[in-house]
Amino acid sequence: MDNNTFDVIIIGGGSAATSAALTLINRGKTVAVVSNKTETSSLYKAEKVTNYPGLPPMNGAEMSELFRKQLEESGAVMITGRALSVLPMDGTFGVAVGSDYYMAGALIIAAGITREKLYPGEGEFLGRGVSYCATCDGMLYRGKTVAVVGGGEEARRDADFLEGIGCKVLRFEKNGRYEIRGGLKADTLVFSGEEHKVDCVFIIKDTVSVTKLVPGLVYENGAIQVDRRMATSVPGVFAAGDCTGKPLQIAKAVGEGNVAALSACDYLAAK
Numbered sequence: 633m634d635n636n637t638f639d640v641i642i643i644g645g646g647s648a649a650t651s652a653a654l655t656l657i658n659r660g661k662t663v664a665v666v667s668n669k670t671e672t673s674s675l676y677k678a679e680k681v682t683n684y685p686g687l688p689p690m691n692g693a694e695m696s697e698l699f700r701k702q703l704e705e706s707g708a709v710m711i712t713g714r715a716l717s718v719l720p721m722d723g724t725f726g727v728a729v730g731s732d733y734y735m736a737g738a739l740i741i742a743a744g745i746t747r748e749k750l751y752p753g754e755g756e757f758l759g760r761g762v763s764y765c766a767t768c769d770g771m772l773y774r775g776k777t778v779a780v781v782g783g784g785e786e787a788r789r790d791a792d793f794l795e796g797i798g799c800k801v802l803r804f805e806k807n808g809r810y811e812i813r814g815g816l817k818a819d820t821l822v823f824s825g826e827e828h829k830v831d832c833v834f835i836i837k838d839t840v841s842v843t844k845l846v847p848g849l850v851y852e853n854g855a856i857q858v859d860r861r862m863a864t865s866v867p868g869v870f871a872a873g874d875c876t877g878k879p880l881q882i883a884k885a886v887g888e889g890n891v892a893a894l895s896a897c898d899y900l901a902a903k
């Protein structure tokens with residue numbers, strides 16, 4: 633097995649992912665956890681958590697740090713970054729993180745829920761003039777005009793990178809109304825009513841909606857449809873936590889993470 637291949641890859645780093653990783657490690661599996669920073673978890677925002685067994689009342693940030701420390705010490709390989717896409721191929725799964733690629737025999741999605749709305753045109757043109765990853769797709773737009781939408785360090789870095797490889801970069805950091813238009817491909821970014829002709833719009837944000845992550849997943853009321861084994865509609869892909877729907881609670885996320893991990897072990901054993 634090479635350094636980029638694991639028994640199971642978990643996408644997400646909150647309570648569901650932590651629980652799944654601990655169970656998988658106990659079962660002797662090799663595990664990679666692809667996760668954004670701890671602060672992006674829903675739990676991090678909780679003012680005070682009083683309903684989780686075994687821990688005294690504490691704020692969400694403190695509890696998130698406890699989960700993350702346990703996860704980091706579990707033996708799982710931590711990959712910090714956004715999983716951009718999942719490619720199922722021949723019984724294995726490829727997961728793109730930035731310009732890197734990781735493989736696994738089974739996948740657990742524990743990505744929580746994103747409250748960020750998609751911009752009009754974002755889903756429609758994704759992969760056709762809309763990208764979440766400058767490092768992955770930047771070269772395709774060398775010498776062309778691209779827009780980078782998003783604030784923060786990552787967006788600044790990506791804009792610098794695109795400029796460095798010879799793109800003409802339009803930056804959009806401020807809040808405003810965005811819309812992406814085009815025909816076969818995106819060709820226009822409308823920002824606050826003003827049209828900008830572009831060849832690609834790079835949208836830089838922490839989360840990628842789970843509906844865009846894995847092709848072929850079935851959803852129910854906006855949540856990933858799972859059975860009691862936390863199996864999704866795609867064989868080998870399991871899901872746990874807020875991304876499978878209500879109740880949005882830590883105890884439910886942790887329980888589902890455990891079940892998803894055990895089901896992933898059964899799936900790998902039967903392969």
Ligand SMILES: Cc1cc2nc3c(=O)[nH]c(=O)nc-3n(C[C@H](O)[C@H](O)[C@H](O)COP(=O)(O)OP(=O)(O)OC[C@H]3O[C@@H](n4cnc5c(N)ncnc54)[C@H](O)[C@@H]3O)c2cc1C
Nearest residue numbers: 644646647648668672674675678715744873874880881882
């Ligand atoms: C304000 C607030 C207060 C709350 N209070 C309570 C409470 O008191 N008690 C309670 O039981 N529950 C509470 N909750 C709910 C609880 O926080 C969630 O149910 C729980 O955190 C769900 O865990 P999760 O692992 O499914 O998702 P999350 O904790 O949200 O973790 C998901 C992680 O995956 C990451 N991620 C998503 N997409 C990707 C990607 N593509 N690549 C890499 N990483 C990705 C996210 O950035 C995030 O870090 C509260 C929630 C909020 C918002």
